[in-house]
Amino acid sequence: MQLKEQINTGLTGLFDHPFRTFLTMLGIIFGVGAVIAMVSIGAGAEREALEELKKFGDSSIRVSSLEIQGERLTEALKKQTRGLSLGDVSYLLSSCQFIDIAVAEKIDEYGLYVLNHKPLVKIVGVGDGFLQASRFEVASGRFFSAAEQENAALVAVLGAGVASEVFGDVEPVGQTIQIERIRFKVIGVMQPQGSGSGKLAIKRRDHDRDVYLPLKTSLQRLEKWPVEDKDQYHEINSIWIEVKRGYDLLQARDIVRSMIRRRHSEIDDFEIQVPLEILQQSQKTQQLFNLVMALIAGISLLVGGIGIMNIMLASVNERTREIGVRRALGASKRDIVVQFLVEATLISILGGLIGIVAGIGISWLIAFYTGWTTAVPLSAVLLAFFVSISVGIIFGSFPAAKASGLDPVKALRYE
Amino acid sequence: MIDTQKLQRYFEIGDSCVKAVDNVDLNIAAGEFVAVMGPSGSGKSTLLYVLGAMDRPTAGSVSINNRRLDLMDDQQCSDFRNRELGFVFQSFHLLPRMNLIRNTELPMIYAQAEPAVRRARAEKLLKAVGLGDRMDRLPTELSGGQCQRAAIARALVNGPKLLLADEPTGNLDSHTGLEIIGIFQALNRAGMTVVMVTHDENMAEHAGRIIRMRDGRVEHIEKVAKPLLSKLPAEIENSLREVSGAA
Numbered sequence: 001m002q003l004k005e006q007i008n009t010g011l012t013g014l015f016d017h018p019f020r021t022f023l024t025m026l027g028i029i030f031g032v033g034a035v036i037a038m039v040s041i042g043a044g045a046e047r048e049a050l051e052e053l054k055k056f057g058d059s060s061i062r063v064s065s066l067e068i069q070g071e072r073l074t075e076a077l078k079k080q081t082r083g084l085s086l087g088d089v090s091y092l093l094s095s096c097q098f099i100d101i102a103v104a105e106k107i108d109e110y111g112l113y114v115l116n117h118k119p120l121v122k123i124v125g126v127g128d129g130f131l132q133a134s135r136f137e138v139a140s141g142r143f144f145s146a147a148e149q150e151n152a153a154l155v156a157v158l159g160a161g162v163a164s165e166v167f168g169d170v171e172p173v174g175q176t177i178q179i180e181r182i183r184f185k186v187i188g189v190m191q192p193q194g195s196g197s198g199k200l201a202i203k204r205r206d207h208d209r210d211v212y213l214p215l216k217t218s219l220q221r222l223e224k225w226p227v228e229d230k231d232q233y234h235e236i237n238s239i240w241i242e243v244k245r246g247y248d249l250l251q252a253r254d255i256v257r258s259m260i261r262r263r264h265s266e267i268d269d270f271e272i273q274v275p276l277e278i279l280q281q282s283q284k285t286q287q288l289f290n291l292v293m294a295l296i297a298g299i300s301l302l303v304g305g306i307g308i309m310n311i312m313l314a315s316v317n318e319r320t321r322e323i324g325v326r327r328a329l330g331a332s333k334r335d336i337v338v339q340f341l342v343e344a345t346l347i348s349i350l351g352g353l354i355g356i357v358a359g360i361g362i363s364w365l366i367a368f369y370t371g372w373t374t375a376v377p378l379s380a381v382l383l384a385f386f387v388s389i390s391v392g393i394i395f396g397s398f399p400a401a402k403a404s405g406l407d408p409v410k411a412l413r414y415e
Numbered sequence: 416m417i418d419t420q421k422l423q424r425y426f427e428i429g430d431s432c433v434k435a436v437d438n439v440d441l442n443i444a445a446g447e448f449v450a451v452m453g454p455s456g457s458g459k460s461t462l463l464y465v466l467g468a469m470d471r472p473t474a475g476s477v478s479i480n481n482r483r484l485d486l487m488d489d490q491q492c493s494d495f496r497n498r499e500l501g502f503v504f505q506s507f508h509l510l511p512r513m514n515l516i517r518n519t520e521l522p523m524i525y526a527q528a529e530p531a532v533r534r535a536r537a538e539k540l541l542k543a544v545g546l547g548d549r550m551d552r553l554p555t556e557l558s559g560g561q562c563q564r565a566a567i568a569r570a571l572v573n574g575p576k577l578l579l580a581d582e583p584t585g586n587l588d589s590h591t592g593l594e595i596i597g598i599f600q601a602l603n604r605a606g607m608t609v610v611m612v613t614h615d616e617n618m619a620e621h622a623g624r625i626i627r628m629r630d631g632r633v634e635h636i637e638k639v640a641k642p643l644l645s646k647l648p649a650e651i652e653n654s655l656r657e658v659s660g661a662a
Binding site (some may be wrong): 002005009012017321322324326327328329330331332333334335351407408412 | 463467469470489490494496497498502504508510511521522524526568569573597632645
C-alpha cells in the first residue's frame with residue numbers, strides 16, 4: 001500500500017473520531033506548547049542580554065559610590081577620605097595604562113522648572129568623553145564642547161523622556177530651562193535609552209529622565225544650592241571607565257578596585273560593576289533555567305507520548321475486527337503497522353502544529369502581561385516539531401506492532 | 416484448483432488438543448461450486464480459513480492453482496488473499512464508517528491500484544450486484560441482503576478465480592439468501608470456483624457437490640445430481656458475467 005494511501009487512510013481514521021483524536025493530541029499540544037513558550041523566554045532573555053551588552057559595551061567598567069553610615073562613616077572621616085572624587089578619576093587616568101577613557105558623573109535632584117512644568121528628573125553632570133564611554137547618542141542638537149566643559153557653560157542636554165514631557169511637539173533645542181534659579185540653554189536631546197526591564201542584574205536608572213550638564217557646571221554653579229538628600233560624603237557618584245582593547249577586563253577591574261581602595265584608606269565606599277561579567281553570569285543562570293525548562297518540557301512530551309500510546313492501544317482494541325477485515329482483504333502485517341504508525345504520526349504532527357501555535361501564543365501572552373522580552377527561534381520551532389513527530393513514531397510503535405500481530409481469524413471473530 | 420493432502424489444523428487449548436481439521440484430503444476442480452456442510456464444531460469454517468490463507472495448517476499440505484499455501488510466508492499469504500481469492504463472510508464485515516464505494520475499493524488499495532481505476536472498477540461491481548444507486552451509502556443504512564451483495568462486490572474487485580464464502584446466507588432471510596446463492600451460481604457459470612460453508616441443506620443443494628464434515632474429518636462427499644437453480648434477472652446475470660469475465 002502506497003504511503004499516500006496510508007496517509008489518506010490515517011487521516012480518514014482520525015477524522016472519523018474527531019474527539020478521540022483531539023484528546024490524543026492534547027499531550028503533544030501541551031508538550032510542544034510548553035517547549036516553545038519556555039524556549040521563547042530563554043531566547044528573549046538571551047536577546048535582551050545581547051542588547052544590554054551592546055548598550056554597555058564589552059569593555060566598560062562602572063565604579064559607583066556607596067552610601068556609608070554610622071561607624072564606617074566616622075572611620076572614613078577620621079581617615080580623611082572624601083568618597084568617590086575627581087581625584088580618583090585623575091589618579092586612575094594617570095596610573096592605569098589600560099584605561100582608555102574615565103568619565104566622572106555627578107547626579108543630583110535639583111528642581112527643574114520649565115514653563116508650568118516641574119518634572120522629576122536627575123540633574124547629571126558629566127565630564128568629557130561621556131558620549132563615548134556611555135555609548136549614548138544625541139538625537140537632535142549636540143553634546144557639550146570642550147570649551148563648554150572648561151568654562152562651566154550654562155547649557156543642558158535633555159534626556160528623551162524629559163524633552164517629550166516638557167516640550168511636547170515643540171523643538172527643545174534652543175529653548176531655555178531653569179534649574180533651581182539658574183537658566184540654562186538646551187543645546188541637545190538624547191536618543192531614548194529605555195529603562196531596562198530589570199530582569200538582568202545590571203543596575204541602570206531611567207536615563208531618559210536625565211538632564212545633562214557639563215560636570216564643572218554641576219560642581220561649581222549648582223553646588224551652593226541646598227538639596228535635602230544631597231550626598232555630603234561623595235564628590236561624584238560614579239566613574240564610567242572604558243578599557244583599551246586587548247586588556248583583560250576582569251584584571252583591569254581588580255586593579256581599579258585595589259587602587260581606589262588604597263586611595264580611600266581601605267574603606268569600601270564604592271562598588272564596581274562589569275556589565276560583561278554580569279551578563280555572563282546572567283547567561284549561566286539562564287542556561288540552567290533553560291535546562292530545567294527543557295527537562296520539564298521533555299517530561300510533558302513524554303507524558304504526551306504515553307497518552308498517544310494509551311489511546312492508540314484502546315483504538316487497536318476497538319478496531320480489532322477492522323484489522324481482521326483488512327488482513328482478510330490482503331493487508332500484510334507491514335500494512336497494518338504502517339497504518340497505525342501513520343495515524344500516531346499524523347496525530348503528533350497535528351498536535352505539534354497546534355502546540356507550536358499555542359506556544360507562540362503563550363509566549364506573546366507572557367511578554368504582554370510580564371513585560372519580559374520573549375523570542376521564538378525558528379530552531380526551537382523545528383526542534384519541537386521533529387521531537388513531536390519522533391514521539392508519535394516511538395510511542396505509536398508498540399500499538400502498531402500489537403495491531404499487526406493480531407491473528408486475522410481471531411480478529412475477525414472478535415466481539 | 417484446490418488440493419489438500421492430510422491437512423491438519425489442531426489447536427492446543429490447555430492440556431487438550433482440539434483437532435479442528437484432521438487429515439483432510441480434498442480435491443476441488445476449477446469451475447466447481449462446492450458446499451461444505453456439517454454441525455457446529457465440525458471444522459468447516461476452519462477448513463475454509465486454511466484454504467483462504469487466513470490460517471496456517473498444523474501439518475499436511477494445501478495447494479491452490481499449484482501454489483503451496485502452507486509454505487508461504489505472511490507477505491505471500493497476504494498477496495494471495497488479496498489477488499487470488501475473494502472472501503464473503505456471514506456478518507458481511509463491511510467497515511462501518513466507509514461508504515460502499517470505499518469498502519469495495521479496499522482490496523484494490525492493497526493491490527496498489529490507481530485511484531481512478533479503483534473507483535471505476537468498484538462502481539462497475541456495485542452496479543453489477545444491483546447497488547448502483549446505493550454507492551455512497553454507509554453499511555448501516557442498508558439491509559442485510561444489500562450489505563452481503565456489497566461484500567460480494569468487494570470480494571470480486573481484484574478479479575479472483577476463487578470465491579470462499581463462510582455462511583453467506585446465515586444472517587439473511589430465505590428469500591434474500593436465495594438471491595445471494597443466485598449470484599454465486601451466476602459467478603460459477605461465468606467460470607468462478609466457489610466454496611461455500613453452510614449449515615442450510617436447501618442452500619447446499621444449489622452447489623454441484625456437498626462435502627460433509629464431522630469432528631474435523633470429511634465424512635462424506637456427494638455429487639448433487641440436479642442442483643437447485645436460483646434465477647437472477649437476466650440483466651444482473653449478464654453484468655456479473657461481464658465483471659467476472661473482466662476479472
